Amino acid sequence: MGDFMGSDDEYYSDPDYSDPLENDEEDLQWSTSSVSSSKVITKESLLEAQREDLRRVMDLLKLSEQHARTLLIHHRWDVETVFAVLVEKGKEQLFGEAGVTVVECKSYASPKSSSMVTCDICMDDIPAREVTSMDCGHCFCNTCWTEHFIVKINEGQSRRIRCMAHKCTAICDEEVIRNLVSARDADMAERFERFLLESYIEDNKRVKWCPSVPHCGNAIRVEDDEFCEVECACGLQFCFSCSSEAHSPCSCLMWELWIKKCRDESETVNWITVNTKPCPKCHKPVEKNGGCNLVSCICGQAFCWLCGGATGRDHTWSSISGHSCGRYKEEREKQAERAKRDLYRYMHYHNRYKAHTDSFKLETKLKETIQERISVLESRDSTLKDFSWLTNGLYRLFRSRRVLSYSYPFAFYMFGDDLFKDEMTLEVREIKQNLFEDQQQQLEANVEKLSKFVEEQFDQYPDEKVMEIRMQVINLTVITDKLCKKMYECIENDLLGSLQLATHNIAPYKSKGVERASELPVLRTNCSDSYLQSSSSRSASGGTVELGLSSSGSPNFESGCPSRKRAKREALGAALFDLNLPAEVIDKS
Amino acid sequence: MVDFSRVQKELVECNRDKGISGVSITLHGDDLSHLSGTITGPVGTPYEGGTFQIDIRLPDGYPFEPPKMQFLTKVWHPNISSQNGAICLDILKDQWSPALTLKTALLSLQALLSAPEPDDPQDAVVAQQYLREYQTFVGTARYWTETFAKRTTMGTEEKVKRACTWLPSSSSLTQFYLLGRLEINMETKEKTHDILTLNY
């Protein structure tokens, strides 16, 4: 602890710190961007994002870009699969299955321009210069090809437009489609371009659209583990695997079931909408007014919001942790109706889940209050200049509250009958439940303590008392982080790890919070690469490539985040986050 | 916009050898996007001797989009709805190619009559019967061909009697089944199913 006290002065003279408004966002940066393995793909970097994959396939197989793309689309942009199929089945089969036809040298059947050819589609005689052969050798007139392409683009099949001949599986030449369609309909050609580019997002298991509403225009690419939580450049945090809100330590399946259950139950049970609780002493309804789960009634009685039980009048945190309200004991009475028991069980977990989610919502407002208090302290003549411990503490609180709140739906399913009934004996289940609830209670107690200290009106306290609070906050920040980590480990190793049948993947715990995806750099160098060339010649011939709402319902790139914000975030330092360092140091390094 | 010049060429080409192919197309007034196809039942199948009318509607994108085809003549077949004549055939859906024609599509329907694909059924009831009680299926299909796909002057009663002679055992239950199926089918769809379950 001595280290923290001594090093304060070094962080004091931060020039940016004098402008809390402009600095607001950065100060509260929780994770750093450049260390993250996940990437934000914007409208601008979409081309860049797929270049590496295209390049690898083009180089290995000596293919043109469009053939490489066809292969990758067929294999859902998984380069490793393409290589594996190549080794396993050989080049011919790899190409055949994907519809790639490589001709050594393109010998367009070009008889004299005056000769006529019969097109089997329109059944007309067409001058030979107005027909086109695909690589598969099938030849039809340009009008018919164009019509075919437009129908397929309208059907949303741009990525795999097959040859018109019956049973021919060859994929049509990108360049031919581009040229013929843009000659007829420039808008349609743009749509084709966009569909082709967006294949990298739509047909790729490593890339997903950010689920923000309204859509920020970004997609996220993860490097190796799809079971993770990410934060988009727009600020939205989500579970990459199921695209809903970040919900660890709940598994995706548990979360899906929980959401559904909450929806179903809320229709029949009105207690969810009740935002007040009766005071255990005077029975007046008491509304929750802060993030903390110890509430007090105007009569002076303090009680626990989680269970409604009376507690000591002053904030005695040992009593909150002591009365073990996080623990639920199944009703032993055999006569208790099953349905009633199930409902009570659900209510128990839901009450706690909701209590923490509500706290979390209130704490977001708390951020502003705390900033104000910091400003008050800063303006006063004092030796205290560094308040990063407070912002760190606040963010640790947010983080831990999330973990805590999602730990309740987790426990609901882990120790309930819905998912693992046949995987554990009742005895084993009880042992595991005790183990988990013990950790959950420890975490809960410390989170409430941290909440209490962060909420103190320290701006009205003398310096010595602020220093005392500071020690407590720093301490609790470290403790709650450790407890969260421990809980995830317990879930992974002791609870889910021993199960045989079900596989529940939980996004790993990250001390720093949900990883913020970093932006892919957009190269603007004068590059002789074929892709850039073809894309620039494209815009010259058929208008610029605009990424908008595609017919398959993929989100719109037009409504992208303001680039100023992005640039700012990108400038963040590369240092690993160290909780013990003040926030602005982390941000600057 | 339907390519009418191609449709006209198709009509000429298809009807040129209709005697040999067994398929033909006729116009419905002057609307070239609404046609009527005819196929003869393949020899050696329960559909032999029948003539089947098919309603053909050409979407605006024809021939780049598949034609919409439906049996007008009632037919007992796993891949054709016994209720409304809807057809389950890949080339009329995602396997359509602009290089195919109305004639090739009708020929494919004829081939479908010879070789049902009960694993990809349009009519689950017929498909089940095809797989579990093949002889009953053959009898019913024959009877339907006789009743709906042939131009005769026979009354229903007489048709049922004739149909029953084709069945392995012309029990009264089968007779009831055929009669019930036939008569009720004319009225409501629900009742058809009642009769069917009664018989299975």
Ligand SMILES: [Zn+2]
């Ligand atoms: Zn043509």
Ligand SMILES: [Zn+2]
């Ligand atoms: Zn071809």
Ligand SMILES: [Zn+2]
């Ligand atoms: Zn976003």
Ligand SMILES: [Zn+2]
């Ligand atoms: Zn999920």
Ligand SMILES: [Zn+2]
């Ligand atoms: Zn009270």
Ligand SMILES: [Zn+2]
């Ligand atoms: Zn409090």
Ligand SMILES: [Zn+2]
């Ligand atoms: Zn309690």
